[in-house]
Amino acid sequence: MRIDIITLLPELLRSPFEASILKRAIDNGVVEIHLHDLRKYGLGNYRQVDDYQFGGGAGMVIMIEPIDNCISDLKKERHYDDVIYLTPDGQTLNQAMANELSLKENLILLCGHYKGVDQRVRDHLVTKEISIGDYVLSGGELGAAVLCDTVIRLLPGVLNDETSALTDSFQDNLLAPPVYTRPAKYKGLEVPEILLSGNTPKIEAWREQKAHERTVEKRPDLLGE
Structure with missing residues (x-):
């Protein structure tokens, strides 16, 4: 380009x-x-x-x-x-x-x-x-x-992981779900257990659910409902 x-x-x-x-x-x-x-x-x-x-x-x-x-x-x-x-x-x-x-x-x-x-x-x-x-x-x-x-940032070869852009906010009219990283526990604050399970289908389902919930809460106009 x-x-x-x-x-x-x-x-x-x-x-x-x-x-x-x-x-x-x-x-x-x-x-x-x-x-x-x-x-x-x-x-x-x-x-x-x-x-x-x-x-x-x-x-x-x-x-x-x-x-x-x-x-x-x-x-x-x-x-x-x-x-x-x-x-x-x-x-x-x-x-x-x-x-x-x-x-x-x-x-x-x-x-x-x-x-x-x-x-x-x-x-x-x-x-x-x-x-x-x-x-x-x-x-x-x-x-x-x-x-x-x-x-x-959407062009092939720009991001290290090209699938990252597909999960950004506003793709599919949804905000991005919450994200976490190490440590799993910090001052009594814990990462959702599902993210530590290694069960990819359940993790993806959880992320989709959270993305929808976050969109309903913050930007319901994106859903057209």
């Missing part, structure tokens, strides 16, 4: 890809991450990328021309499955969406700033709009990093 990120602040995005699982995925050739500074496509001597909004109002708007030129250059090199705009009013990111995007080959992520981008970008250049939650950030970079993490 290749992910190209268009941003005004590439330095803000470098660190998430320099450590942990994401760095390993890049080092192992599972994913390529390319950061593109939108100001390189800015207009005039001052590399202008934003302007006042028509009709008046507070806040600047990122112009269509620099974005169009950047996306056009990228598309000259390869086909992209989606051009994704990170915006608070986009479709809320969930596990099903991450699963779907993990099957793609090439993605462009566009990070917004200020009052956003010229609407013509959204109408004609973007194919999908994604939000990471009902709140506003100072820019789309952190949202892009979150989106990349949710998608990349």
Whole structure:
């Protein structure tokens, strides 16, 4: 997979890809991450990328021309499955969406700033709009990093145990069940006996039951009941 990120602040995005699982995925050739500074496509001597909004109002708007030129250059090199705009009013990111995007080959992520981008970008250049939650950030970079993490960890060869992702919260619309590790007893607190039994079918049944109970308690909306 290749992910190209268009941003005004590439330095803000470098660190998430320099450590942990994401760095390993890049080092192992599972994913390529390319950061593109939108100001390189800015207009005039001052590399202008934003302007006042028509009709008046507070806040600047990122112009269509620099974005169009950047996306056009990228598309000259390869086909992209989606051009994704990170915006608070986009479709809320969930596990099903991450699963779907993990099957793609090439993605462009566009990070917004200020009052956003010229609407013509959204109408004609973007194919999908994604939000990471009902709140506003100072820019789309952190949202892009979150989106990349949710998608990349699902790619084959990224996690040491690829079945681990299948038992994450929100897979099958259930929260993950409780997990325990050594010691089995600590200050009078004990691990459920079933987990120490070695009986795999009963353990799996217990985990499924607990996942359902936890979902009913914390996120009943996931069950649609």
